Amino acid sequence: MERYILSIDQSTSSTKAIIFNSVGKLVHRFNIEHKQYYPKPGWVEHNPEEIYENTLIAINKVIQESGVAIEDIAALSITNQRETAVVWSKKTGKPVCNAVVWQCQRSSEICKKLEREGLQKTIKEKTGLVLSPYFSASKIKWILDNIESARERAESGELLCGTIDSWLIWKLTNGENHLTDYTNASRTQLFNIRELSWDKELLEIFTIPESMMPRVKKSDEIFGYFSSENPTGKSIPVTGITGDSHAALFGQACFEKGMAKATYGTGSSVMMNIGDRLVIPASGIVTSIGWNTKDGISYVLEGNINYTGATIKWLVENLELLANSKEAGIIASTVDDNNGVYFVPAFVGLGAPYWDSDARAIITGMSSNTRKAHIIRAAEESIAYQIRDIIELMTEESSITLKELRVDGGPTRDNFLMQFQADILNVPVVRVKIEELSALGSAFIAGLATGIWNNPDELTSLREIDRVFIPEMSSAERERLYGGWKQAVKLSLSE
DSSP: OOOEEEEEEEOSSEEEEEEEOTTSOEEEEEEEEOOOBOSSTTOOEEOHHHHHHHHHHHHHHHHHHHOOOGGGEEEEEEEEOSSOBEEEETTTOOBSSOEEOTTOOTTHHHHHHHHHTTOHHHHHHHHSOOSOTTSHHHHHHHHHHHSTTHHHHHHTTOEEEEOHHHHHHHHHTTTOOOEEEHHHHTTTTOEETTTTEEOHHHHHHTTOOGGGSOEEEOTTSOOOEEEOSSTTOOEEEBOOOEEHHHHHHHHTTOOSTTOEEEEESSSEEEEEEEETSOOOOSSSOEEEEEEEETTEEEEEEEEEESOSHHHHHHHHHTSOOOSSTTHHHHHHTTSSSOTTOEEEOOBTBBOTTTOBTTOOOEEEOOOTTOOHHHHHHHHHHHHHHHHHHHHHHHHHHHTOOOOOEEEESGGGGOHHHHHHHHHHHTSOEEEESOSOHHHHHHHHHHHHHTTSOSSHHHHHTTOOEEEEEOOOSOHHHHHHHHHHHHHHHHHHSOO
């Protein structure tokens, strides 16, 4: 009897339900988008209830359309957008407000105040993260401080909080389980990655009651059971809970120290496996828990970028320079170079390695010869430059020379972007055949948990390479272009 994993990939823009078989092949996929809310400049919100309803729709649709029997689904796994914060009532199950999305900058003043108080070193030493509104802690504090009666309700024990995985687990298990995994916990800025527990001092710094926090479990433990709307009434174990970037690293089979991947989506995450020894970098990248399973813990160095794929979407929807995102690489390749044009997409500030929430987007270097294709090319190139910013710091902090970069996500289908990425990094860029690496990674963990696979070595053999992009650019041209990017970034920074 064939056994399957149903993986939920709850991303910034949509919810996907994907069924994988026992050799890691994608059997069927269903995708449903959710609305983005921008109530003020720099603010980004999602409706948690819409996300949950879409998750139910996606689960039922993918089962119906695939023809896979419910009794053959061994587990339901979840991989999710991280840092996005939800606060809800455990009595009513209703959120107190919209989810505050990882991109949202509304809590920047909270972080600036804590920085003035000299707390950034304590926070980084405990969490591996830089003090930033990017992470969940200041978002939750903002909700408690600004939503009517939220703090009183939280202190009385009525409210719960969590990242999107916690919200979905709580809803999918009918309010029985308030849980998260180590990867998501490590991105809240409230979790001590040395002691592997919620940190009382950090909770006090951010004035968040400990009663709100979910219990933390290993990704390959059982997080509860989901009863699908089907005649059999079968309950499916929920396991394989993993933040999206961590799941992609696992899906890329980066099981050894020094292996690295970049996930391209709305934003991007660059991650390097540094093994079981914790390293807290001095520079603008961060340390997280890569995964924690029954086989042990792996830490990672990571850099996060706010706008990569979203930059191209902005060209489509706001400037209307493109009919769709797929045109970007094609049009960019119609010109020989960027003609001196650089695009720094700091629409909600800059993430790693700059961590400047007040930076602003700019297009610089234009002249009377600038054409639409040059602006589009500059936008494409900005994605690759931002990836290089992070890779350079990672190799410096880890003393590991990168041999290749494994890539995943929708934008990796853009051959122009991938070739430019290889050129500007001067290392091969390896694209796998399957785009859905986050979903596959969480499915792999769920499959290990339920006995479909016995060990990670079996997963390495399932990885299929689509294409390897080999660097072709001269060293002089590479450094000239990257130098122009660094100058453009300086113009966008707030200081």
